[in-house]
Amino acid sequence: MSKSESQFRNGYRFSRLQEHGFGAVLEFRCADLDSQLEVFAQQADSILARFYAAHGLMVVKGLQAIVERPQALVELSRCFGAEVEDYHQTLTSPRFFHESVNEILILSNAEPCNHPPPEKPAVADSSWLPTRFPDQVNWHTDQSYRRPPPDVTLLLAVELPPRDQGQTLFADCTAAYAALGPKQQRRLEQLQGIHAPSWIGRSRAAVENGEPPLALLPHQLPRRQPLVRRHPVSGEKSLYICEEKQMDFVDGPIAGLETGPQGEGAALLRELLMHATREEFVYVHEWEPGDLLIGDNRNLLHCATWYDAARYRRLMWRTTVMGNPGAEYQGEAKTWIPGDGSDVMAGMENA
Numbered sequence: 610m611s612k613s614e615s616q617f618r619n620g621y622r623f624s625r626l627q628e629h630g631f632g633a634v635l636e637f638r639c640a641d642l643d644s645q646l647e648v649f650a651q652q653a654d655s656i657l658a659r660f661y662a663a664h665g666l667m668v669v670k671g672l673q674a675i676v677e678r679p680q681a682l683v684e685l686s687r688c689f690g691a692e693v694e695d696y697h698q699t700l701t702s703p704r705f706f707h708e709s710v711n712e713i714l715i716l717s718n719a720e721p722c723n724h725p726p727p728e729k730p731a732v733a734d735s736s737w738l739p740t741r742f743p744d745q746v747n748w749h750t751d752q753s754y755r756r757p758p759p760d761v762t763l764l765l766a767v768e769l770p771p772r773d774q775g776q777t778l779f780a781d782c783t784a785a786y787a788a789l790g791p792k793q794q795r796r797l798e799q800l801q802g803i804h805a806p807s808w809i810g811r812s813r814a815a816v817e818n819g820e821p822p823l824a825l826l827p828h829q830l831p832r833r834q835p836l837v838r839r840h841p842v843s844g845e846k847s848l849y850i851c852e853e854k855q856m857d858f859v860d861g862p863i864a865g866l867e868t869g870p871q872g873e874g875a876a877l878l879r880e881l882l883m884h885a886t887r888e889e890f891v892y893v894h895e896w897e898p899g900d901l902l903i904g905d906n907r908n909l910l911h912c913a914t915w916y917d918a919a920r921y922r923r924l925m926w927r928t929t930v931m932g933n934p935g936a937e938y939q940g941e942a943k944t945w946i947p948g949d950g951s952d953v954m955a956g957m958e959n960a
């Protein structure tokens with residue numbers, strides 16, 4: 610028996626994702642999907658405990674077989690939250706819908722999704738991957754423009770570009786908050802960010818370019834979120850922010866502070882993004898086939914990076930789960946469900 614095999618217990622093993630900092634790796638002894646799902650279901654408490662101890666980031670290896678059985682991704686997602694979200698009922702364009710499973714969102718540069726990668730960062734050394742904002746500008750937390758936002762995102766690698774392209778970055782906003790001074794922590798706890806979909810003409814770039822904001826139905830309006838959230842499982846506080854595409858620069862980005870791209874709110878957001886994406890808070894995931902990356906939206910930022918979309922296809926399947934957003938959202942109804950039964954995306958057809 611080899612040394613690594615001896616580390617398996619009950620058909621699985623954990624390891625650290627990086628020597629220092631957050632994140633965990635889960636591997637199964639068996640490559641058969643039914644056995645993997647069985648271990649997952651039987652050991653769910655232990656897996657969840659490790660997930661939260663690792664500040665909400667876990668990579669599960671060797672799940673290629675899910676591509677042949679997409680419903681298995683939904684089953685597995687259910688371990689991380691009471692409700693696996695139906696993307697036909699969220700503020701999501703139909704071009705992102707999976708062909709047969711409503712709970713899976715597709716992210717791909719291929720038809721019909723046509724989701725392009727972020728632009729290649731303009732840095733002198735093209736072999737260097739910048740991670741800190743604003744050299745890397747795509748940092749966000751999923752669907753923060755609704756209340757409550759989703760708890761956890763699960764991302765399965767289906768088709769990948771070469772290893773040094775199309776990475777996913779994560780920033781530990783629990784550690785970032787803890788590193789702030791007490792005076793700054795107290796100030797931020799009193800403030801709320803105003804989050805908005807990237808396609809409604811309220812991003813920093815849209816406002817700077819003078820684009821007219823889209824007329825919105827009540828359920829599509831930007832939403833206020835606390836700048837500091839207390840995690841409902843760990844009890845730890847974290848920064849909760851998004852980069853400038855997914856914040857409202859018409860009425861924000863920070864409620865109560867001077868609005869607009871040159872305002873006091875924009876300056877504070879920029880300072881917080883630069884702080885949260887400092888090297889010591891960031892993990893870079895180099896994808897391997899069959900990786901399932903699970904990240905907690907309540908306390909992590911994440912970010913996709915550039916890949917050569919003219920040469921390579923990249924296809925990821927995503928699920929999100931909700932049901933435990935924390936005390937700040939206690940008893941709230943879903944803001945994004947229209948009260949009159951109309952289409953969730955009405956008027957947003959070009960998103």
Ligand SMILES: [Fe+2]
Pocket residue numbers: 749750751911
């Ligand atoms: Fe995302």
